[in-house]
Amino acid sequence: MSTEPSVERQLFDLRAHTEPERHEPHERRDAARNRVLLLDAAHRLVDRDGVAAVTMDAVAAEAGVGKGTVFRRFGSRAGLMTALLDHTEARWQGRVISGPPPLGPGTPPLERLLAFGASRLDRTIASADLMAAAAGRHGRSGPAVAFWTVHVRHLLTELGVTGDLPLLAMALLAPLDVTIVSQQLGAGVSRERILAAWTDLAERVVAGR
Amino acid sequence: MSTEPSVERQLFDLRAHTEPERHEPHERRDAARNRVLLLDAAHRLVDRDGVAAVTMDAVAAEAGVGKGTVFRRFGSRAGLMTALLDHTEARWQGRVISGPPPLGPGTPPLERLLAFGASRLDRTIASADLMAAAAGRHGRSGPAVAFWTVHVRHLLTELGVTGDLPLLAMALLAPLDVTIVSQQLGAGVSRERILAAWTDLAERVVAGR
DNA sequence: AATAGAAACGGACCCTGGTCCGTTTGGGAC
DNA sequence: GTCCCAAACGGACCAGGGTCCGTTTCTATT
Secondary structure, three states: OOOOOOHHHHHHHHOOOOOOOOOOOOOOHHHHHHHHHHHHHHHHHHHHHOHHHOOHHHHHHHHOOOHHHHHHHHOOHHHHHHHHHHHHHHHHHHHHHHOOOOOOOOOOHHHHHHHHHHHHHHHHHHOHHHHHHHOEOOEOOOHHHHHHHHHHHHHHHHOOOOOOHHHHHHHHHHHHOHHHHHHHHHOOOOHHHHHHHHHHHHHHHHHOO | OOOOOOHHHHHHHHOOOOOOOOOOOOOOHHHHHHHHHHHHHHHHHHHHHOHHHOOHHHHHHHHOOOHHHHHHHHOOHHHHHHHHHHHHHHHHHHHHHHOOOOOOOOOOHHHHHHHHHHHHHHHHHHOHHHHHHHOOOOOOOOHHHHHHHHHHHHHHHHOOOOOOHHHHHHHHHHHHOHHHHHHHHHOOOOHHHHHHHHHHHHHHHHHOO
């Protein structure tokens, strides 16, 4: 038996928390209550006035807690934004792991890879400002990126691509990053054109085994 | 005759300002003087205490001018950082346009492309924190990126690559961006490995004409 | 040389992210 | 039910980016 855990297992371990309870073992009641209070408040602010209006003071006030609490729960504004993203991200990851084709399993790998790229692009576009705000000063990080790369690496393996798969996967993901996509959208490039170019790129990478 | 300007002409127009004088036609003497005062001060601070120490107040104080002046000259901290980068960037662009091989002309296109990637990677690593600070909230922008893409697009053309060259060029550049590279370095990936993976990517893109 | 007005100046001021620390509270042990 | 303390709380406080506006300084023009 292999000493390497299966890809499915890796992906599962990397999944974002769908269930709000999945946190530190003994989180005190007040802490848990305030977490959902804050998350709700932040969501409300985003919906009502946009990401820019989500100031740490505003969230604290809207949730009716002290500012210090917001920072203890989420560490920083970027952390809060990441938490906001986490909810939909977890659902999306679920669809990738076990949802219907072509994003989910039961699809030829290339088709699945292309569906993955299209879906990521759409997610990036849909919550560009949240993602930009979630990226701390030291670039993006965290489990979400790890999930994406592992998945792409897996697909590349299935396609028989050889080489430094982890880095190749990142290179494939890079053009779908908020910074790049936002810049292109800002320059008037359409979603369709971005997608077509990315598809082209992916096919070239796959073609050269 | 073509209505499209030559690539050389395009690159020239995109070049960063090497000469300090190349600015608005009638810049007042005091304004010009303060610009170099501020740039010098900022450089000194970077060298002495690192990018993090380059606070707008600190720069103003070190230059002996008011804080408002810093903002009028450079617009924002990101703008100041961009200006700091501009100096070395201009010299580098000069080497790309008319320097010695393999970066400069007189080299087979593929070799030149690979040299370009290696050189960009090294520049990204060398001034990662400056570049991170120069990237405003809305991702990177400005003439530097335009220069890179035009150059890569040009090389791809010479290589006979077909497709959406501008976007393909950006996709090739994306993995060399500060955010991505910093993340990889932070994860313990070596410069050599990043370069190897990028070279692989570039060759795959070129291989599929 | 005098003048006018455009441009630049400077620093007080505001806003927001992030820290600190004295106070309160939840919940396990007895 | 009481006690205890680790954990959580909250808001005063600080630092740094960015704005504003009354004052000063250039420079073109006469």
